[in-house]
Amino acid sequence: MIGTRAWRPVVCALASLATFAAGMAGSATAASAAASQARPVSAALEHAFEAARHVPAADVGGIRAGTLHVGSAGGREWATASFAPAKAVAPRVAVGFQDGAGTGVFAESRGVWHLVQTGLYNCGKGLPGTLAAAWHLARTQACTASAGAQRTAAQRALAALPAPARAAATAAAKARSTGKKASTGTAAGATDLSQKIAAIALGQVGVKDTPAVTNFNGVDCDPFSTMVAGFSADSDGCGYDTGFGVRNENETWCSDFNKWVWQQAGITADMNTLNAGAVSFYNWAVGQGQTPKPDTGTPQAGDSVLFFNPGSFPSFADHVGVVTSVSSTGAIDMVNGDFSGGPDISAQYDTDITNLSAFAASVEGTPGEEWVIVTPPGAAQPPAPFGHMSGPAVAVAGTAGSFAASGVAPQGSVTAYYWTFGDGRTTNATGADVTHYFSEPGIYPVSVTITSSLGSIVTLERSVRVVAPSSSVASVPYDGIWYDPLPILQYTFARSAGGLAADSWDGGSWLQLKVPGDPAGTGNITALSYPDTANADAMTPHAYYRAADGSLAETYQSSSGWVTQELPGRPASGGAIVATTTVGGGPAVFFMDTAGNLTESTPGPGGWTSRELVHGGPPTEAASLTLADTTTGTDIFGAGPAGLITVFSSVAGHWFGRVVPAQASRGGSLAALTTPDGHASVVYVSAHGGLAQATQAGLAGPWQVTSLPGTPAPASSLAATTYLLPSVIPSSPGSFPQPPGSTTPSSVAAPLGTEAFYLTSSGAPAVSYNDGTGWQTATLPGTATGIAGATAYPVEEEPSNLFLTGPAGLTEETTWARSGDPSGTWTSMTLPDTPATWADQVVLYAADSADAAAARAAATAAGLPASQVTTSFAAAWADSLSGEYLVFAVGTPAVAALYFNVCGWANPSALPAGSTPFSYDVGPLNTLPGSDTFVNSASDTAADTQALATDNAYYALNGTLPPGVTTLPQAVGPPRACSGSPS
Numbered sequence: 001m002i003g004t005r006a007w008r009p010v011v012c013a014l015a016s017l018a019t020f021a022a023g024m025a026g027s028a029t030a031a032s033a034a035a036s037q038a039r040p041v042s043a044a045l046e047h048a049f050e051a052a053r054h055v056p057a058a059d060v061g062g063i064r065a066g067t068l069h070v071g072s073a074g075g076r077e078w079a080t081a082s083f084a085p086a087k088a089v090a091p092r093v094a095v096g097f098q099d100g101a102g103t104g105v106f107a108e109s110r111g112v113w114h115l116v117q118t119g120l121y122n123c124g125k126g127l128p129g130t131l132a133a134a135w136h137l138a139r140t141q142a143c144t145a146s147a148g149a150q151r152t153a154a155q156r157a158l159a160a161l162p163a164p165a166r167a168a169a170t171a172a173a174k175a176r177s178t179g180k181k182a183s184t185g186t187a188a189g190a191t192d193l194s195q196k197i198a199a200i201a202l203g204q205v206g207v208k209d210t211p212a213v214t215n216f217n218g219v220d221c222d223p224f225s226t227m228v229a230g231f232s233a234d235s236d237g238c239g240y241d242t243g244f245g246v247r248n249e250n251e252t253w254c255s256d257f258n259k260w261v262w263q264q265a266g267i268t269a270d271m272n273t274l275n276a277g278a279v280s281f282y283n284w285a286v287g288q289g290q291t292p293k294p295d296t297g298t299p300q301a302g303d304s305v306l307f308f309n310p311g312s313f314p315s316f317a318d319h320v321g322v323v324t325s326v327s328s329t330g331a332i333d334m335v336n337g338d339f340s341g342g343p344d345i346s347a348q349y350d351t352d353i354t355n356l357s358a359f360a361a362s363v364e365g366t367p368g369e370e371w372v373i374v375t376p377p378g379a380a381q382p383p384a385p386f387g388h389m390s391g392p393a394v395a396v397a398g399t400a401g402s403f404a405a406s407g408v409a410p411q412g413s414v415t416a417y418y419w420t421f422g423d424g425r426t427t428n429a430t431g432a433d434v435t436h437y438f439s440e441p442g443i444y445p446v447s448v449t450i451t452s453s454l455g456s457i458v459t460l461e462r463s464v465r466v467v468a469p470s471s472s473v474a475s476v477p478y479d480g481i482w483y484d485p486l487p488i489l490q491y492t493f494a495r496s497a498g499g500l501a502a503d504s505w506d507g508g509s510w511l512q513l514k515v516p517g518d519p520a521g522t523g524n525i526t527a528l529s530y531p532d533t534a535n536a537d538a539m540t541p542h543a544y545y546r547a548a549d550g551s552l553a554e555t556y557q558s559s560s561g562w563v564t565q566e567l568p569g570r571p572a573s574g575g576a577i578v579a580t581t582t583v584g585g586g587p588a589v590f591f592m593d594t595a596g597n598l599t600e601s602t603p604g605p606g607g608w609t610s611r612e613l614v615h616g617g618p619p620t621e622a623a624s625l626t627l628a629d630t631t632t633g634t635d636i637f638g639a640g641p642a643g644l645i646t647v648f649s650s651v652a653g654h655w656f657g658r659v660v661p662a663q664a665s666r667g668g669s670l671a672a673l674t675t676p677d678g679h680a681s682v683v684y685v686s687a688h689g690g691l692a693q694a695t696q697a698g699l700a701g702p703w704q705v706t707s708l709p710g711t712p713a714p715a716s717s718l719a720a721t722t723y724l725l726p727s728v729i730p731s732s733p734g735s736f737p738q739p740p741g742s743t744t745p746s747s748v749a750a751p752l753g754t755e756a757f758y759l760t761s762s763g764a765p766a767v768s769y770n771d772g773t774g775w776q777t778a779t780l781p782g783t784a785t786g787i788a789g790a791t792a793y794p795v796e797e798e799p800s801n802l803f804l805t806g807p808a809g810l811t812e813e814t815t816w817a818r819s820g821d822p823s824g825t826w827t828s829m830t831l832p833d834t835p836a837t838w839a840d841q842v843v844l845y846a847a848d849s850a851d852a853a854a855a856r857a858a859a860t861a862a863g864l865p866a867s868q869v870t871t872s873f874a875a876a877w878a879d880s881l882s883g884e885y886l887v888f889a890v891g892t893p894a895v896a897a898l899y900f901n902v903c904g905w906a907n908p909s910a911l912p913a914g915s916t917p918f919s920y921d922v923g924p925l926n927t928l929p930g931s932d933t934f935v936n937s938a939s940d941t942a943a944d945t946q947a948l949a950t951d952n953a954y955y956a957l958n959g960t961l962p963p964g965v966t967t968l969p970q971a972v973g974p975p976r977a978c979s980g981s982p983s
Helices: 015-019 035-053 091-100 129-134 147-159 163-175 190-202 224-228 254-265 280-287 356-364 849-862 873-882 892-899 942-958
Strands: 060-063 069-073 076-085 103-109 112-118 304-308 319-326 332-339 346-353 370-374 386-390 394-396 400-408 414-420 433-437 442-452 457-467 474-477 488-496 499-505 510-515 526-532 538-546 552-558 561-567 578-581 587-592 598-604 607-614 626-630 633-639 644-651 654-663 670-674 680-685 691-696 703-708 719-724 752-759 765-770 775-779 786-791 800-806 809-815 827-830 842-846 886-890 919-922 933-937
Touching (some): 035 112, 035 919, 091 254, 190 319, 224 442, 254 332, 280 370, 304 356, 346 356, 414 433, 474 538, 587 633, 654 680, 654 691, 719 786, 719 800, 842 892, 849 886, 873 892, 886 892, 892 919, 892 933, 933 942
Parallel strands (some): 394 457, 626 670, 919 933
Antiparallel strands (some): 060 076, 069 076, 319 332, 332 346, 386 400, 400 433, 414 442, 442 457, 474 488, 488 499, 578 587, 626 633, 644 654, 719 752, 765 775
């Protein structure tokens, strides 16, 4: 499902470029371009930048003066430009413009501009060499020095420093493995402190993103944000940094790097002022009584230098770096965190800078770029607090975890605790004791910053491994934006004629696609998502099932498409297969083998292996297995022929089975879940015909059996899960998390409820749920023969979903009411029962009645079914977002709606008026254009729009234009005006 907090408001590539692209050919610079040309190209590039960087349109302040260049090379139009954030932009979004992330290289294709590369302006990465030379780019050492050469030069400079400074760098390097500060002592003197800062910065040259990236278009994952608490960045899509022993977080990080260096050097004064915004170093300096002024002063080793776009001082800084030495001639050497001049984004060593103004202008692309010096403190430093942090090392997704911190502040008192959890969401910024829930498996860096009344801080961090069981649905978040780990794509798997199919939900419709795999005719297919290291830690959907030949099999989505493989193990025919992620980060798959023994298959360094966990034990029906995770391990429940329930658990690596003091009806279903407080629980139909739940208090604690309201059919299948209660008060999207010392909480901890689904004797689905006020029941619409599963992704505004089986195939019941509250209105949707043809992936969207008639006529002429025409803005939005459909917007109202949404129509991403995440292409096309893209099928007259839509649809389906057609009517850009209707 699409998360309403996930997408930032963005707008994309201006289509009217087709009318002037030819006129731009041969232009060498923006300065030489006519004003009539520069104006539309600047707007087009701005929209392309917003689209690719997922930056809100309102948060882009336009192209910086003097940075726009446009020219031709290799038969294409190219451009480069640097963008400034709007003055009123939220600080945590403005950070995304730092360090070269606001500069782009663009290429034009068929009248539409797209972002190719981001990075330091003067490097011109991605540009043809002829244009880079013509525009005098790529001339500085920052663009050409190799990573190895920079490390060697940095080590040589480090070796020349006095022994105490080198010792500080060594201590900092050792501290990398723990993430702790190397020193909290007072500064011995300005000279010693400056040398320490320089040495520590030099010791980090070469530290780069994990995974390694060359630009800022996607993740920018560094270890420093983890260790200084940043802006509550997220770790989705980021790797584990073995040198620092921490999980990286996705955030532009020059300021985080500088802050870490200062902390390692022993600076403590008002460190709560510093955050991921480079400008925070200026704010710190003012608070310390300094009066930094642009382009004044003489830099010294240990100083921090900030760069400001002309006119942005002192509200927003482009970058902050550390001065490591100044030569007798005045040349400056610097270490710059989060620089993209070398082969990868890293901490880079830039030497022999003879003119700071020229250097700043070259890397940021702005003539007149200003620089400001911030001097580290020379006075003795106030002591930092001492602190302790506690919390689980393992957590279960969808349950509440408790974390606590305590601190002592010498010469003062503790005034605030600021928590981050590595998932982009903060909890109470002032409390020592907090509760947090994680929504998906992975490794998350939890940190707490303890602030003293003196303004000094200590930041503590630990990695929490979050596990999650398999279900009927695999949920996959979007992880390309550091402050937004959503929206959600969902996958469920089904048998199809001749093999396996994956049904995917994009927020508006289900699409079934055939994927490799040959499942047996009976038994379940279970789905599991986890950060797959084989796919660069991307959250990846996997399906596990018994293959037709009796083996265990896996089908998963790789970076190159869907892949299937046989795994070791022989599941029993018709048996259930369950899976979970483990504390090691990988999956574990469980089943009863053909001999009736509980068996596990897991991956390892040498590949997958299978082992028998329990030989014999209480009789257990293979089809009844169900799984719940706890912080102490995995519990697997099963029922015997007489209904006796067994739980299989592991202690010190040894598995054993125990009988639960509860009895299910013969042949009945079981549904396991982890309760909101973290205990394993099983829901079942009792031998007396009622709904019941058995919950164990800890690994060896007593079982509590509870009768639940509801009247299930005796042989009803079951499903159970936790869901997010509607009492969450989240921060506004993109808002600035409260800094240490704030007295205002940035969000309220989210409580969780429990829901259990079943079928009544009439075949109607029903739910029994506990929202904290006691158990209640509700009946859902429709009828079914079975329950395939349930899911409730525990993030604000996400729904509860129930999947049912019946004569019509698989159906979904969904409630969006108040974050998936089961007491709300449920709606039904039938999932596809056959894999889609290409025609099923071609969609014509119209936003008014005249264009709808044109779209229907175009579909008929092309041979498309009438069902491929939609007048739903929400459906067209979701289809364009997913990248799984070729969407043609027919007519100006439709193009304007998907491009601008001036009317502010409701959409799956809940973006406001004037914002969409889409760019568009121009036809003809007969392949998928990619996510966030639709095709413009609007021309300047009704007749030409009809012809353009017909020609585009015909080409999409047939690969050629209609007989006798050689050219298409020209697509025109949409006006920024509200027209049409949302449905």
